[in-house]
Amino acid sequence: MNKETLIIQSEDKEGLKKAAEILKKGGLVAIPTETVYGLGANALDEDAAKNIFKAKGRPQDNPLIVHISDIDQLKDLVSEIPEGAYVLMEKFWPGPLTLIMKKSDKISDVITAGLDTVAIRMPSHPVAREIIELANLPIAAPSANISGRPSPTDASHVIEDLVGRVDAIVDGGRTGVGVESTVVDISSGIPTILRPGGITEEDLLVVFPRVDIDPALKGEDENLTPKSPGQKYKHYSPNAKIKIIKGELFSMINRINHLYREYTNQGLKVGILATEQSRWSYSCDNLIVVGDRGRPETIATNLFDSLREFDKMKVDMILAEGIEEIGIGKAIMNRMEKAAGFDVENL
Incomplete structure (x- = not known):
């Protein structure tokens, strides 16, 4: 890959509009969120989603998280919203919480790695929200790094990994939380943490009397079918x-x-x-x-x-x-x- 990568400052309003236009046209844009930087593409464009995997060198069976800016966007993305999901959205959205729900037919199997569920979150970072609103699209966005590398918490990390591989990088400085969102499967029965993050188990237990922890969190299983990013493969690794x-x-x-x-x-x-x-x-x-x-x-x-x-x-x-x-x-x-x-x- 040898793209010309546009660097956009987050305070540049015209630049953010340009980033949104790139996303509308099927391009790739790295955007800051409150957790880590995400590599965004139109979640309703299968070819754009495929390009995320190519740019990152990401395994195809590792599902992506879809980012939204408004609850109304959910109706196009999921086939049903469990009662428990409404409770979690009310308390923790916008914020570093991703919910797993049954997907709609509008979501490609490329996004979900063939699963019948989709991971969705509403970021609280104002720049991420603004870009999603300007594009008027749900945005699929895993971390904006080469697959397996430490996740990017500063624009310099994204530039180091992805210049020449993506169409634009929006520089919003350092992120806040520093680790990716908590992923909770709410698609059937008891809420289950698939990946811990900024919303803690203790936070969730304020809302629900019981929260399960996915056993895959404590070890590698090469036969695992990952329901969430970060479950199957070695991640976050430096060279040493x-x-x-x-x-x-x-x-x-x-x-x-x-x-x-x-x-x-x-x-x-x-x-x-x-x-x-x-x-x-x-x-x-x-x-x-x-x-x-x-x-x-x-x-x-x-x-x-x-x-x-x-x-x-x-x-x-x-x-x-x-x-x-x-x-x-x-x-x-x-x-x-x-x-x-x-x-x-x-x-």
């Missing part, structure tokens, strides 16, 4: 191998220091992904402080950017501290474990 150490903080520090010496003695260039609470506990030239354990949302915001920074350092191995899996901590550890290919040492 990642090993996660989980346990009590002091024990983690000791183990990481031991492994750092061991790998360094083998001639490997090693990076350490630390937190504010441990930053002075390591003697490492390639140390990145990802955030504060007491405010895990800071870790979520910085995680993917930190993984990309390790690529710039050209490290061979990353030793990463695990964090407590409460609230958004579940989403953070989900992304870290996927990036590490589930190489996790529990102390």
Whole structure:
């Protein structure tokens, strides 16, 4: 691919109109959302959707999320709206929550990877909403990165991965949440989390007495038919191998220091992904402080950017501290474990 990629600043109103026109004509536009940047195409245009997979190098059996700006758009996209979906939409839309519902005939199997369900969300980012409204179309948009790479939380990440592959990139600076949306299957019975994100299990339990967690979240299954993006394949990965150490903080520090010496003695260039609470506990030239354990949302915001920074350092191995899996901590550890290919040492 060797497209001429237009870079549009998010405050450029004429530029946003141009982005919407590109989408109407079947083109690809990367747009900022409150979670990560998305690579958008007309969700009702099968050829445009196919081009998303080509630009990203994305496996065809990995479904896409459709983004809308108005509830009224749902009627063209789903065949039925469960009662529970209305409750979730009322409380969490617009926002980082994706709902799985039975699809309508207007949605191509390319979008859903052949499933009879479709993933839909209404982003809260004003630029994303404005572009969707200007295009007057539902927009299919996975993360705007090369498939398998850390998701883009800054326009520079999108430019690094997709210039020459897409028609336009809308530069909205850094995103907020930093990890992709929570995906909840509401298509049958009990709400089930297929991918944790900014809306936490605890948030959902305020609305429903019971919320299930999809067992696929805790391991790789090559025979899995993914119902949600991020379920089947290794994702979010930098070039280096990642090993996660989980346990009590002091024990983690000791183990990481031991492994750092061991790998360094083998001639490997090693990076350490630390937190504010441990930053002075390591003697490492390639140390990145990802955030504060007491405010895990800071870790979520910085995680993917930190993984990309390790690529710039050209490290061979990353030793990463695990964090407590409460609230958004579940989403953070989900992304870290996927990036590490589930190489996790529990102390």
